Amino acid sequence: MRQPLVAGNWKMNGSRASAKELVEGIKAGVASAVKTQIALCPPHAYLADVSAMLQGTPVMLGAQNLCYASSGAYTGEISATMLLDFGCTYAIVGHSERRALFGEDNKIVARKFLAASKGGLTPIFCVGEMLEDRENELTEAVVARQLDAVLESPECLAALGGAVIAYEPVWAIGTGKTASPDQAQEVHAFIRRQIAAHSAEIAGKIQILYGGSVKGSNAAELFAKPDIDGGLIGGASLDASEFLTICHAAE
Ligand code: PEP
Numbered sequence: 001m002r003q004p005l006v007a008g009n010w011k012m013n014g015s016r017a018s019a020k021e022l023v024e025g026i027k028a029g030v031a032s033a034v035k036t037q038i039a040l041c042p043p044h045a046y047l048a049d050v051s052a053m054l055q056g057t058p059v060m061l062g063a064q065n066l067c068y069a070s071s072g073a074y075t076g077e078i079s080a081t082m083l084l085d086f087g088c089t090y091a092i093v094g095h096s097e098r099r100a101l102f103g104e105d106n107k108i109v110a111r112k113f114l115a116a117s118k119g120g121l122t123p124i125f126c127v128g129e130m131l132e133d134r135e136n137e138l139t140e141a142v143v144a145r146q147l148d149a150v151l152e153s154p155e156c157l158a159a160l161g162g163a164v165i166a167y168e169p170v171w172a173i174g175t176g177k178t179a180s181p182d183q184a185q186e187v188h189a190f191i192r193r194q195i196a197a198h199s200a201e202i203a204g205k206i207q208i209l210y211g212g213s214v215k216g217s218n219a220a221e222l223f224a225k226p227d228i229d230g231g232l233i234g235g236a237s238l239d240a241s242e243f244l245t246i247c248h249a250a251e
Contacts, residue, residue: 004223004230004250005164005207007039007062007124008237009092019046023053025240029247030059036230036250039090040237044078051087062090062124065098068111070119080119091116092232094126094146096170106149113150117159124164124232125150126211127191131171140190143167147194157198165191165208166232172212174234181221181228184210188227216245223250 014022019042030038041062042050051061067077083091093116094109104112109125116123127146129139147165150156167187169179179187188208196203210222211232222228230250236242 002205002207002229003037004035005037005039005209006230006233006243006247006250007041007090007092007164007166007209008233008243009041009064009095009211010043010237011064011097011234012043013238014043014046016046016049019043020049020053022238022240023050026059026243027053027057029240029244030057033244033247033251036247038247041090041092047083047086047088054087060089061087062092063088063121064092064095066091066093066112066116066119066121068108068115070115080115080121084120089122090124090164091121092124092126092166096126096128096168096173100170106146109146110149110153110156113156113163114153114159117156117162122162122164123159124166124209126166126168126232128168128170128173128212134169134171139169139187143187143191144194147191151194151198160195160199160206161202163206165195165206166211167191167208168211168232174213176213178213178215178218178222179210181225184222185225185227188225192227214246216242216249219246219249 039060039062063083093112098104113123129142133142192203207229209230209232210228214231
């Protein structure tokens with residue numbers, strides 16, 4: 001039985017004060033979510049504050065991005081070791097916004113996946129198709145290609161057992177359009193089959209999260225699907241009570 005995981009991706013939102021307020025609100029309600037693993041991914045600038053506030057709670061910390069290199073002349077970047085220093089457990093890699101806005105291709109995503117893993121972090125490896133892909137019935141082909149960047153690298157494959165996958169259809173991110181539970185389940189099952197072709201053991205145990213306009217009102221029906229092991233939550237993770245409702249839905 002896979003443990004559910006709900007991770008909040010705050011993106012580039014909030015202020016130092018609002019971050020603290022949000023964490024206080026979440027801390028106040030997490031005790032009743034006993035089965036669900038919970039993680040918060042604030043902007044890098046607030047990692048230290050959030051890390052200090054999460055001490056002694058079961059809520060874990062994650063980063064929204066990291067550099068593929070471990071140190072050196074990479075102005076503006078942050079390494080896995082630095083994130084580990086702040087108490088991070090997770091690092092998101094391959095988010096569609098990084099792919100679309102910052103030119104991260106499958107090759108870079110695979111390097112970041114490996115950097116996170118080698119650096120002692122659990123990568124949350126995001127995949128997902130664009131609306132045009134879905135309309136052209138290319139969802140599986142696109143997701144397979146994204147997965148292959150990791151599955152076909154022996155080094156990445158060896159690290160996959162310590163990773164999390166997030167299926168995030170790009171057309172559902174921040175749009176208010178959610179994939180139906182059946183649509184999401186279909187792709188999650190496909191992802192698990194693709195992984196099983198390389199390792200049945202990893203396929204059976206890896207958490208596959210759904211992301212894309214998950215809210216308190218639609219989380220339970222998505223999480224009820226057999227291959228959906230929780231969520232990567234954007235907009236709704238900025239509201240403590242909404243985020244907690246989602247965490248409880250994963251119970
Ligand atoms: C995300 O950015 O990972 C995400 C799922 O965003 P939203 O929940 O706002 O669609």
